Amino acid sequence: MASIVHDRDNTLERPGQRAPLVTGGHDLHGVTEVVCRVAESRTAPAAWYLTMGVSAALLAALGAMIGYLFFEGVGVWGLNNPVGWGFDITNFVFWVGIGHAGTLISAILYLFRQKWRTGINRFAEAMTIFAVMCAGLFPGIHIGRVWLAFYLFPLPNQMAMWPNFRSPLLWDVFAVGTYFTVSLLFWYMGLIPDLATLRDRAKSKLSAFLYGLFSMGWTGSARHWHRYERAYLILAALSTPLVLSVHSVVSFDFATSVLPGWHTTIFPPYFVAGAIFSGFAMVVMLAIPCRALFGLKDLITLRHLDNMNKVILATGLMVGYAYTTEFFVAWYSGSAWELFAFKARAMGPWWWSYWIMFSCNVFVPQIFWFRWARTNIPVMLVVSMLVNVGMWFERFVIIVTSLSTDFLPSAWDTYWPTWVEAWTMAGSFGLFFFMFGLFCKFLPMVAISEVKAVLPHDAHAPAAGGHGH
Amino acid sequence: MIPADAARQIAKDLAGSAGRCVIAAGARQSAEMHALAAALNQALGNVGKTVRYFAQSERPDHAAAITAAAESLRSADTQAVLILGGNPAYDAPADTKFAEALAASSAQTIHLSLEFNDTSQRCKWHVNRAHFLECWGDVRGFDGTASIQQPLIAPLYDGKSPIELLLWLLGDEKQSGYDAVRETHQTAFSGTDLNWEVALRDGVIANSAWAAADVGRVRLEWVAALAQQAAGAGATTGDVLFALDHKVYDGRFANNGWLQELPDPLTKITWDNAALLSYDDAKRLGMTKNGDRVRIECNGTVVELPGYILPGHASGSVTVTLGYGRSQVGAIARGVGFSVAALRSTSGWLAAHGNVTRGSGSHTLATTQDHHAIDTKLTREREQEVIPLLVREGDLTDFAAHPDFAQHVAHVFHLPQLFPEPTPYDGYKWGMSIDLNACTGCSTCVVACQAENNIPVVGKAEVLRGREMHWLRIDRYFRGQPQDADVKVAFQPMPCQHCENAPCEQVCPVAATVHDTEGLNLMVYNRCVGTRYCANNCPYKVRRFNWFYNHNGPRHPRSRQELTAIQKMGMNPDVTVRSRGVMEKCSFCIQRISQAKITAANEVAKRVTAGEIPAVPAGVAPIADGLLLTACQQACPTQAITFGNLNDHAAQVAKNAADPRSYTILEELNARPRTRYMARLRNTGHSLLKGHNGHDHGPADGHGAPAKHEQPAHS
Structure with a gap:
């Protein structure tokens, strides 16, 4: 148990030598100890209790807000005739976007043999699950007659009515539903060997029973491992297209419409890039406190953060490119409606939201060109938070500005959220952090078995990356 | 101020239409101004053709009359005051101090009024008045033509008409309003030769107008004061x-x-x-x-x-x-x-x-x-760019040079369609045309629509949130900047456009808004879950969402009380009342279409039974043009709205659709609206089409395969 409170700089690329992905000189048992200790400890850091308290309160507020909404009607929100969607769908797209990093890290990086993913994939996947739960909440509660929400599903009924398969909103139901199901399966299956480890180490009967139940009789036999690896590969292959498809389909909600500013073919790649961008920012934002609070700095090293920051920089550039292209195409299309929609974004009544978006998403991540910034914890914490702010505003800008001033000037109107919407949004963060807090405390935050596979070969050698001593 | 060249143009036009034009002075204008208008009408030879004068019966000046009334209230000699209708306690000139005089009056003050208003409050007696649709009466038009007012319904609240109240005060309790009106007309007014039934049916009593009066020549000194006023203006x-x-x-x-x-x-x-x-x-x-x-x-x-x-x-x-x-x-x-x-x-x-x-x-x-919150320089400028695309206006000279100028305003690409038209629309093909030349923006249609379709009133707070429910709105645009002297106003009624390729239908996840075989864009309230996607995707923004229970419902203030029989009469029984969370919009008065179909079918069946015509296959019972009116169309005082079957060549709506002035808005979106507008013409003497030679754009342009023109299909 060497230093778990200090960061070791393992970010330097040294030709001929692999930078270690686990620092601190841990052996196989050491890795198990570092991870399992969190779940096995009877107490938790004070910050965890504080987080859980605040998020539980917000979760309660969410329940109250939803109850109030269901009781009174969607009118308690600030929506109006031209602006039929506001915070609700903004939050939906925001949370779906957050939910992208997990599967990308688990599936795509797995297929590309990016071994550094092992340190972060578990909690990134958990983050995905909880983010998609938050996302799924909003389309569910935003409809006018929630008691008829089942009309959205292709259920057999006496009217022989199908839903409208031409509607992108229906595609959303399938896309998000599939994504959630596959992500949950992927996450849960990855957890099984680690749950078995916790089961085997359990001291109390209750934890032995629960971990035992959910580890589904895992014994770690070669046959188990064989099937596990096969299944993992298959699920990774299934998830990979989903990473691209789910946000593409979400973008179709806008892209297939006729509204200027929505009706844009660039949306699918632009949304996917933005989703990965915000997802990675959220992973970084969560990783920083988790590794500090729960002593995981040897497993989630600076190198992991550095890599994620590079992804943020790259996807941030893509997003910036998309923003610029949109403007170019709006002009080049020759459509005065399109051109006005984009002028209105940057210079119209909502200019401030556009420039919050642009600054946070395009200007701020440029600092990651510098290595010192990519390895500086306070800097990356601030950047990742700003990126999330910027990405939330991106969805707000797309949805609200386009609806607010579309075709006929007579119908233009503004939108301002009510306190109910503000608390519902805060409540969704409560839901997210409450679930994530439970996960941190009671489940293995890092994939123990996978990290063991990437331990430095000479586990007893002093930690490499001596740069900076 | 009218510029000199415009004034010359007007003078030229007037001279060219002598005897066929009219010059009218507003009610607020001075006597001198009216004299001047009269002089011009005389000079143009309009008197006796477009202008007729009638002698006004002798009556005191309004101001003098109300002052005298207030004085009599203050007089201790006045024993009883009967006020028939009105609300002088609220609207009498302030210096008469009518309200104070009424409240302090020692006389027996009686007010006959439809509602308990400011005047009733200050009177000792309030008498419930019958609505004019509940009682018999008679009126005269501005030219003196008499009309007998016929009730539509027995008084709902046992109200009394002024005639009945006066009869009662005269001690003639037995005589009804009907008897009094009939007696007046058949004895005193028109004589016994009045055919009562014919007069009732026609609505007016023939030849009862006043004789035209000769006012002589207008003398110059009558209008001399105007020159002095103009100098000081x-x-x-x-x-x-x-x-x-x-x-x-x-x-x-x-x-x-x-x-x-x-x-x-x-x-x-x-x-x-x-x-x-x-x-x-x-x-x-x-x-x-x-x-x-x-x-x-x-x-x-x-x-x-x-x-x-x-x-x-x-x-x-x-x-x-x-x-x-x-x-x-x-x-x-x-x-x-x-x-x-x-x-x-x-x-x-x-x-x-x-x-x-x-x-x-x-x-x-x-x-x-x-709305103030979105009022920026950018949006103001954009509005000015967009107005000519929506409300297409041309001068008479433009119209003479290019009668179809309105069809060449927007840049439209006509792309070949991937799929054949799913519906042939070979039966009825409903369409509407709105003549912007005729529309005055009066908004009568909006209220007619509200009454017909049980559209809720939502109150000021909800209007402030942008949640008014009107299915039909009148878009009003000012062409030009607010500070400009020559700013022009343009009106455009905006109902659901019933697009053939409707953007709303495609996006509804539960198929709650669909197309029917006659081209109506239907809203299935029972199926709607309220995602509001359809409203977002509507380019015309004519869909309305029920954010709360706007009528009766579990959370509505009125929910705890049963509607009274009379409150129920305020609703149209043929139209569903929409629940919370449901989208709604203009249906082209589908309930009236259904009713007209049933009537037409019954009519045919009757004639078949009578042997007048041979049996016809089911469903073939054409609704004659003009028998079916939408509520807005029926109420429009200028007949700007036409509705009917586009497949019927003889129908006015089909003729309007083929008119060169006819156009659709946002045509470039390929939604193919069934509501067409007819361009507005002005007579300014110079072209209003800036930068257009009239044939740059539009269907005649060579973009892609030109789609077939919106013509009535040949059957």
Whole structure:
């Protein structure tokens, strides 16, 4: 148990030598100890209790807000005739976007043999699950007659009515539903060997029973491992297209419409890039406190953060490119409606939201060109938070500005959220952090078995990356 | 001020239409101005052709009459005062102190009134009045033509008509209003040869107009004063003009929710009145936005009310409307608007000279257009760019050169369709045409639609949130900047366009909005879950969402009480009342279409049974053009709205669709709307089409395969 409170700089690329992905000189048992200790400890850091308290309160507020909404009607929100969607769908797209990093890290990086993913994939996947739960909440509660929400599903009924398969909103139901199901399966299956480890180490009967139940009789036999690896590969292959498809389909909600500013073919790649961008920012934002609070700095090293920051920089550039292209195409299309929609974004009544978006998403991540910034914890914490702010505003800008001033000037109107919407949004963060807090405390935050596979070969050698001593 | 060249053009046009034109002076104009109009009409030879004069019966001046009435109330000799209708305690000139005199009067004061208003409150007796649709009576038109007023329904609240009250006071309790009216007309008025049934059927008594009077030549000295007035004009400030409100009139309709929520045709203000003034005056007063209060002082009385910048309003004057701020009024109008009655005196009750300054603070005006929060330079400029695309206007010269100029405004790509038309529309093919030349923006259609389709009134707070429910709105655009002298107003009624390729239908996840075989864009309320996606994707923004229970419902204030039989009569039984969370929109009055089909089918069946015509296959029972009217069409006073079957060549709507003035808006989106507009023509003497030679764009252009023109299909 060497230093778990200090960061070791393992970010330097040294030709001929692999930078270690686990620092601190841990052996196989050491890795198990570092991870399992969190779940096995009877107490938790004070910050965890504080987080859980605040998020539980917000979760309660969410329940109250939803109850109030269901009781009174969607009118308690600030929506109006031209602006039929506001915070609700903004939050939906925001949370779906957050939910992208997990599967990308688990599936795509797995297929590309990016071994550094092992340190972060578990909690990134958990983050995905909880983010998609938050996302799924909003389309569910935003409809006018929630008691008829089942009309959205292709259920057999006496009217022989199908839903409208031409509607992108229906595609959303399938896309998000599939994504959630596959992500949950992927996450849960990855957890099984680690749950078995916790089961085997359990001291109390209750934890032995629960971990035992959910580890589904895992014994770690070669046959188990064989099937596990096969299944993992298959699920990774299934998830990979989903990473691209789910946000593409979400973008179709806008892209297939006729509204200027929505009706844009660039949306699918632009949304996917933005989703990965915000997802990675959220992973970084969560990783920083988790590794500090729960002593995981040897497993989630600076190198992991550095890599994620590079992804943020790259996807941030893509997003910036998309923003610029949109403007170019709006002009080049020759459509005065399109051109006005984009002028209105940057210079119209909502200019401030556009420039919050642009600054946070395009200007701020440029600092990651510098290595010192990519390895500086306070800097990356601030950047990742700003990126999330910027990405939330991106969805707000797309949805609200386009609806607010579309075709006929007579119908233009503004939108301002009510306190109910503000608390519902805060409540969704409560839901997210409450679930994530439970996960941190009671489940293995890092994939123990996978990290063991990437331990430095000479586990007893002093930690490499001596740069900076 | 009319520019000299425009004045010459007008003079030329008038000279060219001598005997076929008319010059009218407004009711607020001076006697001299009316004399001048009369002189011009005489010079143009209009008298006897387009203009007729009638001798006015001798009656006291209104101001003198109301002053005398107030005096008699103060007199101790007056024993009884009978006030038939009206509300003088609210709207009599302030200097008569009518309300105080009425309240303090020792006489037996009796008020016959439809509602318990400010006057009833000050009278000792209130008599319930029958509505004019509940009683017999008679009226005369402006030319003297007499009409017998026939009730449609027995009095719902046992009200008395003025005739019945007077009969009763005269001791003739037995005689009914009907007897009195009939007797009057068959004995005293028209003589025994009046055919009562014919007069009732026709609505008017034939040949009862007054004889035209000869007013002689207008003499020059009658109008001489005008020249002096014109010399001194321009510099005066503080003219306060009193106007009847477009919706609540003099306040008698204040307690009508439909009218309160109806946007004013020009200002689009609901649930309020405002002081209308010019842009320059508003700036001079220090107003920064609409709703900033202005303080008007007339004869020592001060009224503060919200100001509203009305583009095109004359500088130096302020217009205020009557009918608001009543103290004794029903629940709907309580606390609504500002009373300006205190500013009016017997010497100035149409217009007065006052001192107008900036008042304190601001009042929130609920308008349905031009919202302050999105009022930026960019949006204002864009609006000016868009108006010519929506409300297409041309000069007569443009029309003569290019009759189809309106079809060549937008740049339209006609792309080949991937799929054949799913529906042949070979039966009925419903369509609407709206003639912008005829539309005056009066908004009668909006209220007619509201009454027909059980459209809820949502109140000022919800209008402020942008949640008014009108299925049909009148878009009002000002062409030009508010400070411009020659700003022009354009109106465009905007119902559901019933697009053949409707963007709303494609996006609804539950198929709650679908197309029928006659081209109607249907809204299936039972199926709607309220995602609002359809409204977002509607380019015309004509869909309306029920954010709350707007009628009866578990959370509605009225939910705990059963609707009375009379309240139920206020609803149209043929139209579903929509629940919370459901989208709704114009249906082209589908209930009327169904009714017309049933009537037509019954008519055919009757004739088949009678052996007049051979048996016809089921469903072939054409509705004759003109028998089926939508509510808006029926109510339109200028017949700007036409509805009917586009497959029927003889139908007016099909003829309108084939008219060169006919166009659709946002055609470039390929939604293919069934509602067509007919371009507006102005007579300015110079072209209004800037930068267009008339044939640059549109269907005749070579983009892709030209789609076939929107012509009635040949059957």
